Amino acid sequence: MFEILTTDQMYDADRKTIDGGIPGDVLMENAGRTVFEEIIRHWSPRSVSVLCGPGNNGGDGFVIARLLRDEGWSVRLGLLGEIEHLGGDAAFHAKQWDGATERLSPALVVGADLIVDCIFGAGLARDITGDVADLVASVNDSISVVVSVDVPSGVDGNSGCIMGCAIKADLTVTFCRAKPGHYLLPGRQLCGELAIRDIGISDQVVSEIRPTCWRNDPVLWRAGIRWPGLDGHKYHRGHLLAFGGTMMTGATRLVARAARRSGVGLLTIVSDASVLPVYAADAPGTMTASISGLEALLNDCRHNAFVVGPGYGVGDSTRSLVLQLLHLCRSTVLDADALTSFSDDPSTLCFAVQGPTVVTPHEGEFTRLFPDIDGDKLARARAAAKRSGATVLIKGADTVIAAPDGRAAISAVDAPWLATAGSGDVLAGVIAGLMAQGMEMFDAACMGVWLHGRSGTDIGPGLIAEDIPDHLPVILRELWLASRK
Numbered sequence: 001m002f003e004i005l006t007t008d009q010m011y012d013a014d015r016k017t018i019d020g021g022i023p024g025d026v027l028m029e030n031a032g033r034t035v036f037e038e039i040i041r042h043w044s045p046r047s048v049s050v051l052c053g054p055g056n057n058g059g060d061g062f063v064i065a066r067l068l069r070d071e072g073w074s075v076r077l078g079l080l081g082e083i084e085h086l087g088g089d090a091a092f093h094a095k096q097w098d099g100a101t102e103r104l105s106p107a108l109v110v111g112a113d114l115i116v117d118c119i120f121g122a123g124l125a126r127d128i129t130g131d132v133a134d135l136v137a138s139v140n141d142s143i144s145v146v147v148s149v150d151v152p153s154g155v156d157g158n159s160g161c162i163m164g165c166a167i168k169a170d171l172t173v174t175f176c177r178a179k180p181g182h183y184l185l186p187g188r189q190l191c192g193e194l195a196i197r198d199i200g201i202s203d204q205v206v207s208e209i210r211p212t213c214w215r216n217d218p219v220l221w222r223a224g225i226r227w228p229g230l231d232g233h234k235y236h237r238g239h240l241l242a243f244g245g246t247m248m249t250g251a252t253r254l255v256a257r258a259a260r261r262s263g264v265g266l267l268t269i270v271s272d273a274s275v276l277p278v279y280a281a282d283a284p285g286t287m288t289a290s291i292s293g294l295e296a297l298l299n300d301c302r303h304n305a306f307v308v309g310p311g312y313g314v315g316d317s318t319r320s321l322v323l324q325l326l327h328l329c330r331s332t333v334l335d336a337d338a339l340t341s342f343s344d345d346p347s348t349l350c351f352a353v354q355g356p357t358v359v360t361p362h363e364g365e366f367t368r369l370f371p372d373i374d375g376d377k378l379a380r381a382r383a384a385a386k387r388s389g390a391t392v393l394i395k396g397a398d399t400v401i402a403a404p405d406g407r408a409a410i411s412a413v414d415a416p417w418l419a420t421a422g423s424g425d426v427l428a429g430v431i432a433g434l435m436a437q438g439m440e441m442f443d444a445a446c447m448g449v450w451l452h453g454r455s456g457t458d459i460g461p462g463l464i465a466e467d468i469p470d471h472l473p474v475i476l477r478e479l480w481l482a483s484r485k
């Protein structure tokens, strides 16, 4: 259930299932029934208004209305357009509804304790305007509980963008698999609780569609974790060089602590000799080295991974260092100042990426590096990964990770506590630590985001960046124990 399907892939899955022998009206009956089941599981009988649009999303509404009425609930139904204009499965199910069919209007909102939103689903093709926009506003202004079918009407299933205006739901029930718009902002916030329900589309059909996007979950990457063996040696667990600046030393101290907690064998902070005592005093297990000895450090291929950017400073020397590191084709994580240093000349950075590289921009850094790439977050991350050859991770509440080969994952963790100074430094450190241990770059980026998100939800209010590295052993132990089952 971790695959994320585009609306076109979902239509394809429907078609393949219908071709495989399950009629479309049965799929629609199943879809309506799952929503009905979710409603009666969540709420006791109350007055319901079902708002139906002109397509199959509206068809689901006729099923839901019938099942709720059969259960003894008080149900009103409103339809956008004429009942004679409904086609196919929606027309079939409209005939099964023996209650009144009202005109879709804000009058249906008055007195309804629960509103079922079946106005538009996957077929939303343009902005919602006019009377329907007024209706959406009345629903959102009401105190009624709102259940959206498939997606909150007005949310684009592929991008999570709002098309004109959108319903704000308390519960969204979608079918088979989630769509990107369920996890990308602002769509995610409008969905409320998300229930993904089976309607008879088999896993086989889903795999035939070859999904390339997933919700970020351990299922995706747990097989790629390099747990140490009994005969292991610290050098088998990598030696990460973390490049530290001279002013904001806290950033690289966080990077270092996070990388070490992620399991890296050795970690050396490389910086100007004048600040090495600051770094050395931070933790006895962290080593330090002067940047003046860089050539020798880089000639030692046991130093198999690099992380640079947090607190490093923007400028020519950062650019030169990054290019020198990328030239070696070892595992490299570039964050913050390492990215901003290429704002004037992003193509040089893209050209230099040859080896396993993860870049971790926030939205501002992303726009500076890829000003011509637009679209939703998923599309932008994919385009940037394809262009640069790096795994691109765009941070935020809906972090997206995209590999150059088109694979992508979206984080679905609600952890607003992570929006705090130093949190991004920790993320860069964890990913670099995992890559130093030999994890593939996309897996390492996904696992880093997941560990970071889980720490955010586990620690919760009051979280400071320093807490995250020290919480990692708890979560890693869980993953390790699960791997031994």
Ligand SMILES: NC(=O)C1=CN([C@@H]2O[C@H](COP(=O)(O)OP(=O)(O)OC[C@H]3O[C@@H](n4cnc5c(N)ncnc54)[C@H](O)[C@@H]3O)[C@@H](O)[C@H]2O)[C@@H](O)CC1
Binding pocket: 011, 014, 024, 027, 028, 029, 031, 032, 053, 054, 055, 056, 057, 058, 059, 060, 119, 120, 121, 122, 123, 124, 125, 126, 127, 128, 129, 132, 149, 150, 151, 175, 199
């Ligand atoms: N066999 C299937 O394809 C199944 C489909 N299902 C449901 O069907 C939905 C998709 O159905 P459809 O493809 O018919 O699409 P929708 O029901 O989402 O909407 C399509 C209709 O809305 C109109 N429309 C689009 N944007 C509009 C706007 N901004 N203002 C006014 N009218 C607008 C279109 O012209 C079209 O008439 C899914 O979201 C899901 O709820 C489920 O019943 C499961 C099975």
Ligand SMILES: [K+]
Binding pocket: 057, 117, 118, 119, 120, 121, 148, 149, 150, 151, 152, 153
């Ligand atoms: K809907």
